[in-house]
Amino acid sequence: MKIFPPRAGLKTLLKGTLWLLSSLVLLSIIAGLIYLLSAQTSISGKRTIKNLGDSVEITFDASDIPHIKAKTAADALFALGYLHASERSWQMEINRRLASGRLSEILGKDTLSIDRFIRTLGIKRAAEKQFERYPIASKRLLQAYADGVNTGNAHLGWALPLEYLLAGSKPGHWSPTDSVAWMLMMALDLGGNWQKELLRLELSQFLTTKQVWEVMPAYTPGEPVSNIDFAKMYRDLNVFNPEVLTRDQKSKKLPSTELSLFEIPGGKEGLGSNNWALNGRLTSSGKPLLANDPHLGLSAPAIWYFAHLDAPGLNVIGATLPGIPAVVLGRAEKFAWSFTNTGPDVQDLYLEQLDPKNPGSYRGPEGPLTFTVRQEIIDIKGQPPLRFLVKETRHGPVISESYARAKRAIDTDRFVLALRWTALDLENQSVVGLLEMNQAKDLDTFTKSLRKNYAPMQNVVMADTEGNISYQAAGVAPKRILHQGLYGVAPALGWEKQYDWSSYIPFEQLPNSHNPDSGWIATANQKILAANNPNPLTGDWELPTRYDRIVDLIKAKPTHDLASMKSMQADTLSLGATPLLEAFKAAQSKHPLAQQAISLSKHFDGDMKVDSIGALIFNAWVDQLTRNLFSRLSYLFTENYGSRSFRDALTIQMQNPNSLWCDDLATEVIETCADASNAALGQALEQLSRQFGNNPQDWSWGQAHTAISEHRPLSKVPMLNSVFNLVQQFPGDSFTINVGRLELLKSQNPFETKQAPSLRALYDLADLEQSLFIYQTGQSGWVQSKLYRNMSPLWAKNEYLALQMRPDRISRKLELNSPQR
Numbered sequence: 001m002k003i004f005p006p007r008a009g010l011k012t013l014l015k016g017t018l019w020l021l022s023s024l025v026l027l028s029i030i031a032g033l034i035y036l037l038s039a040q041t042s043i044s045g046k047r048t049i050k051n052l053g054d055s056v057e058i059t060f061d062a063s064d065i066p067h068i069k070a071k072t073a074a075d076a077l078f079a080l081g082y083l084h085a086s087e088r089s090w091q092m093e094i095n096r097r098l099a100s101g102r103l104s105e106i107l108g109k110d111t112l113s114i115d116r117f118i119r120t121l122g123i124k125r126a127a128e129k130q131f132e133r134y135p136i137a138s139k140r141l142l143q144a145y146a147d148g149v150n151t152g153n154a155h156l157g158w159a160l161p162l163e164y165l166l167a168g169s170k171p172g173h174w175s176p177t178d179s180v181a182w183m184l185m186m187a188l189d190l191g192g193n194w195q196k197e198l199l200r201l202e203l204s205q206f207l208t209t210k211q212v213w214e215v216m217p218a219y220t221p222g223e224p225v226s227n228i229d230f231a232k233m234y235r236d237l238n239v240f241n242p243e244v245l246t247r248d249q250k251s252k253k254l255p256s257t258e259l260s261l262f263e264i265p266g267g268k269e270g271l272g273s274n275n276w277a278l279n280g281r282l283t284s285s286g287k288p289l290l291a292n293d294p295h296l297g298l299s300a301p302a303i304w305y306f307a308h309l310d311a312p313g314l315n316v317i318g319a320t321l322p323g324i325p326a327v328v329l330g331r332a333e334k335f336a337w338s339f340t341n342t343g344p345d346v347q348d349l350y351l352e353q354l355d356p357k358n359p360g361s362y363r364g365p366e367g368p369l370t371f372t373v374r375q376e377i378i379d380i381k382g383q384p385p386l387r388f389l390v391k392e393t394r395h396g397p398v399i400s401e402s403y404a405r406a407k408r409a410i411d412t413d414r415f416v417l418a419l420r421w422t423a424l425d426l427e428n429q430s431v432v433g434l435l436e437m438n439q440a441k442d443l444d445t446f447t448k449s450l451r452k453n454y455a456p457m458q459n460v461v462m463a464d465t466e467g468n469i470s471y472q473a474a475g476v477a478p479k480r481i482l483h484q485g486l487y488g489v490a491p492a493l494g495w496e497k498q499y500d501w502s503s504y505i506p507f508e509q510l511p512n513s514h515n516p517d518s519g520w521i522a523t524a525n526q527k528i529l530a531a532n533n534p535n536p537l538t539g540d541w542e543l544p545t546r547y548d549r550i551v552d553l554i555k556a557k558p559t560h561d562l563a564s565m566k567s568m569q570a571d572t573l574s575l576g577a578t579p580l581l582e583a584f585k586a587a588q589s590k591h592p593l594a595q596q597a598i599s600l601s602k603h604f605d606g607d608m609k610v611d612s613i614g615a616l617i618f619n620a621w622v623d624q625l626t627r628n629l630f631s632r633l634s635y636l637f638t639e640n641y642g643s644r645s646f647r648d649a650l651t652i653q654m655q656n657p658n659s660l661w662c663d664d665l666a667t668e669v670i671e672t673c674a675d676a677s678n679a680a681l682g683q684a685l686e687q688l689s690r691q692f693g694n695n696p697q698d699w700s701w702g703q704a705h706t707a708i709s710e711h712r713p714l715s716k717v718p719m720l721n722s723v724f725n726l727v728q729q730f731p732g733d734s735f736t737i738n739v740g741r742l743e744l745l746k747s748q749n750p751f752e753t754k755q756a757p758s759l760r761a762l763y764d765l766a767d768l769e770q771s772l773f774i775y776q777t778g779q780s781g782w783v784q785s786k787l788y789r790n791m792s793p794l795w796a797k798n799e800y801l802a803l804q805m806r807p808d809r810i811s812r813k814l815e816l817n818s819p820q821r
Helices: 007-038 073-100 104-121 123-132 136-154 162-167 176-189 193-203 209-215 230-236 404-409 430-438 443-452 545-555 562-569 578-586 594-601 613-633 647-654 673-692 720-724 792-796
Strands: 045-048 056-061 066-069 273-278 289-297 305-311 314-320 327-331 335-341 347-355 358-364 367-370 372-380 383-392 415-421 458-464 469-474 512-514 520-523 706-709 726-729 755-757 759-764 772-775 810-817
Touching (some): 056 073, 066 073, 073 162, 073 305, 073 810, 104 123, 104 372, 136 176, 176 430, 193 347, 273 458, 314 759, 430 443, 443 469, 458 520, 469 520, 562 759, 578 613, 594 613, 594 673, 647 673
Antiparallel strands (some): 056 066, 289 755, 314 327, 327 335, 335 458, 347 358, 358 367, 372 383, 469 512
């Protein structure tokens, strides 16, 4: 028997194998070329549309902004939906599935936890019920937009965006209620107070109420909005899980179902924005200037898509959200507007006590009440479906059975946690408000349309060509009375009527201002009080660092122009760093690089420039110092350090040289804050030398502080993430006007940022055609297109593109024609 084939036979086999491999490579190349040629990444020409009322002309300018010229508002929104689907189909599909709790159908078990949580909240169910109450005219506009989306998806043909091919899926049907649901998801993303309440509950297992306030300080330290000793109240009721780990144990992993490709929206610090307006007395032109830069999570493609809508009764240009039929941020012919997140407390958690004799009942103010129960079924790719029950109380859905952190904290044999949230109200008609905003003719009618905005509440700063500047907080929030009850800072007792919401604050009692004597208006998520209502909208405002810096810069010059507005948006002096600079520069270490690092940092003033060595050393030091002080909180620190910076708590404790938080519990000696600071410097230098080498001269803030625009969900897939994600070196920190919030323990690189200005816009009311904009990706959602990433380097360097209703140059043209014409 011959064990080896003849040499000639072996050669033949090798040749055949090589030929086969070459053929496969060639076929792959041909298939790839056919796909690239077939993919409609830059649509133009003429298309016949069956369900279009009349012909629509769309021209694209040099910035790739589409200018939609239609004969009716319905046709304009149809065309917007068509473009959203043509340019951002995958993004819209993911958004639709996220809001409906249906990601797992195409992504599998990794998204099961987020699907279950969204189904528990009932986002899509709430949207459907709210839509039923919409005015007929608004329903028709939403339907026209949805028809445009579905037609745009159908016209993509077989060469769908690559994400569909990788996921083995196709675009689903878009309905008007999907737009309403996506608006609810925006409200959820910009909320998060309930997660702060949950953290205070969790901390109360190990700390006194006074200590909880030290970890999560009141906006005005020492003056919380509630005087209730909630930690004692919870302990007296035996609320806590009897099997929970003690604070001295090192970690507590959440169940695997809590981990997901998608995080639970909301709950992050800094999800806010900046905006400010100057009247003509403070500008070189004598007319107002308006600036806006919303701070949202960085995504690729971006959350925004710029467009111009021009139809009878409608002429607006600015930022749209794919999925919503309106310009959300932008300008009309004679005025411009901007948003920041007001951040009111519109979410309260309630501890509901179970009836020990009947688990289907819970304790009400006058006796037992029965849960409302519904079944949910989640289809999971590659696995059997998940069936589960969702319970609702008189306050809202029970989240402790779908959110592992909530379930872990309480004794689930005796209690559940339910969520009360304004956005789920039947009366919510926020999308109607957006449609009316776009049809407003002047500031008066625009302000009236803001009455329809329900959630999320926004700080709306406006300016017009007549010289007016104006501010209005728009949205609903429950009435609260300072120092009465819990004021929403921690979970309330569901059976006590005193904690129920009695009513909402009237629109007339929300903060507002019109042509103030100062000549300027600014908001940056800081505390804002109405002139006729002394009760703050929340006890959990953001730190005022960005607002204070904006005010400093406004007052620094007698007059401003577009150049100074650009400079303000680019500013990177951190007022969150300056209170700690003295302690930083006093720190000493025996680390071999200490003296060189101290020398290189001696002139650091808190300016977080890309090329700053001092900024990198400072941020590494403050990161280690924060860990030194608060890591004793064990898993409650490691799980939250990133969503929260603990900067306010750190700054307050460092003002007391002998703060007990500075003591290292692992030693017998009682350490001071100077000791903690010295240790942090050594730890920081050790970390930086590992990460960037042993020569501090070669270090820079931009090396570490990279802005990452993440693709959903391919940012989590090795190799593919480098293709779909966009990365830029970026200045700033979590507290600068040009914000770049640090990820901290949420990432292997604690200094990277995934939350920064999601767009920048400047409006010159002397000539609105001089308006400018930029955001961090590009208009296209097709990864193979240059327009997927063309704005990224401009955004990182604070450069801008023109935002014009009458552009000088047209790059391409698309006509949508009705078959009747």
